[in-house]
Amino acid sequence: xxxxxxxxxxxxxxxxxxxxxxxxxxxxxxxxxxxxxxxxxxxxxxxxxxxxxxxxxxxxxxxxxxxxxxxxxxxxxxxxxxxxxxxxxxxxxxxxxxxxxxxxxxxxxxxxxxxxxxxxxxxxxxxxxxxxxxxxxxxxxxxxxxxxxxxxxxxxxxxxxxxxxxxxxxxxxxxxxxxxxxxxxxxxxxxxxxxxxxxxxxxxxxxxxxxx
Numbered sequence: 001x002x003x004x005x006x007x008x009x010x011x012x013x014x015x016x017x018x019x020x021x022x023x024x025x026x027x028x029x030x031x032x033x034x035x036x037x038x039x040x041x042x043x044x045x046x047x048x049x050x051x052x053x054x055x056x057x058x059x060x061x062x063x064x065x066x067x068x069x070x071x072x073x074x075x076x077x078x079x080x081x082x083x084x085x086x087x088x089x090x091x092x093x094x095x096x097x098x099x100x101x102x103x104x105x106x107x108x109x110x111x112x113x114x115x116x117x118x119x120x121x122x123x124x125x126x127x128x129x130x131x132x133x134x135x136x137x138x139x140x141x142x143x144x145x146x147x148x149x150x151x152x153x154x155x156x157x158x159x160x161x162x163x164x165x166x167x168x169x170x171x172x173x174x175x176x177x178x179x180x181x182x183x184x185x186x187x188x189x190x191x192x193x194x195x196x197x198x199x200x201x202x203x204x205x206x207x208x209x210x211x212x
Contacts, residue, residue: 001020001025001026001065001066001198001199002025002026002028002063002064002065002066003020003025003026003027003028003064003065003066003067003068003198004027004028004030004047004060004061004064004066004067004068005017005020005027005028005029005030005067005068005069005070006030006049006051006057006060006067006068006069006070006071006084006088007030007051007069007070007071007072007102008029008030008031008038008040008044008070009029009031009036009038009040010070010071010072011072011161011187012070012072012102012159012187012190012191013029013068013070013071014038014039014040015187015188015190015191016068016070016102016191016194016195017029017040017041017044018041018191019164019188019191019192019194019195020195020198021041021043021044023195023199025195025198026045027043027044027045028044028045028047028060028064029044029045029046029047030047030048030049030051030060031046031047031048031049032048032049032050033048034046034048047060050084050087051069051071051084051085051087051088052080052083052084052086052087053087053091054087054090054091055091056087056091057087057088057090057091057092058091058092058095061091061092061095061097064097065097065098065198066097066098066099066100066198067088067092067097067098067099067100068099068100068101068102068194068198069084069085069088069099069100069101069102070102071084072131073131073134075127075130075131076130078130078131078133078134079134081131081134081135081137081138082134082137082138082141085101085137085138085141085142086141088101088148089141089142089145089147089148089150092147092148093145093147093148094147096149097149098149098150098151098198098201098204099142099148099149099150099151100150100151100153100194100197100198101138101142101150101151101152101153102153102155102190102194103135103138103139103152103153103154103155103207104131104132104134104135104136104138104154104155105118105132105154105155105156105157105159105175105183105209106118106119106124106128106129106132106133106135106136107119107132107135107136107139107154108154108171108173108174108175108209109173109174109175110174110175111174111175111177118132118157118175119132119133119136135154138152139152139207149204149205150204150205151197151201151203151204151205151206151207151208152206152207152208153190153193153194153197153207153208153209153210154207154208154209155185155190155209155210155211156175156176156183156184156185156209156210156211156212157175157183157184157211158182158183158184158185159184159185159186159187159190160184160186160187161186161187161188162186162187162188162189163186163188164186164188164189164191164192165186165188165189166189166192167189167212168185168189168190168192168193168210168211168212169210169211169212170193170208170209170210171208171209171210171211172206172207172208172209173207173209174209175209175211176209176210176211177211178211178212183211184211184212185210185211185212189210189212190210193210
C-alpha cells in the first residue's frame with residue numbers, strides 16, 4: 001500500500017511509520033518543519049507539508065491508498081487540531097483516499113457509566129481536558145463529513161511508549177478495560193492496530209478503540 005502519515009515525527013506517528021514500513025508498505029512521512037530533528041527510518045519518503053493546508057493534503061495524498069493523521073498540537077494550541085482536521089477533510093474530499101485519524105479517549109463511554117464518558121470521570125486530569133475536548137471536536141468533524149472515507153481510532157485511557165506485542169482487544173464507543181478495570185495500550189501496539197485497519201478496513205465511517 002501507499003500510505004501518507006501526517007504527524008510522522010510524533011510519538012504515535014513515528015511508530016506508525018515504522019510499523020507500516022516493516023510490513024512492506026511505501027510510506028510518505030510528512031513533517032511541517034523539515035529542519036526538525038527526527039529518527040524516522042531511512043526507507044520512509046520524507047515530505048514537507050501541513051495537514052491544515054488542503055492544497056498540501058491534496059498534493060501529498062495524490063496516488064496514495066491511505067492518509068493517516070497522528071498530529072498533536074502543543075499545549076495551549078489545542079484549537080489547531082480542528083483546523084488540521086478541516087484541512088484534511090477539504091484536501092481529501094471526493095478523492096476516494098481513505099483517512100485514518102488517531103484521536104483521544106475522552107469521548108469514550110465509561111463501562112457501566114450510564115452514558116458518562118471518560119472526560120466526565122472526576123479523576124480525569126484537568127490538564128488533559130483541553131486536548132480531550134479538541135479530540136471530541138475532531139471526531140464531530142469527521143462524523144459530519146460525507147465526502148471522505150474516514151475512520152477514527154481512540155486509544156486506551158493510558159497510552160505510553162512500550163513494547164510491540166501485536167495483540168489488543170477491539171471496542172467501539174466504550175472504553176475497553178481489563179479484569180482490573182485498567183485501560184492501557186502501548187504506542188507500538190496502537191500503531192499495529194492502526195496499520196491493521198489500513199490493511200483490512202473494518203470501521204469505515206466509524207470510531208473504534210483498542211486496549212489490552
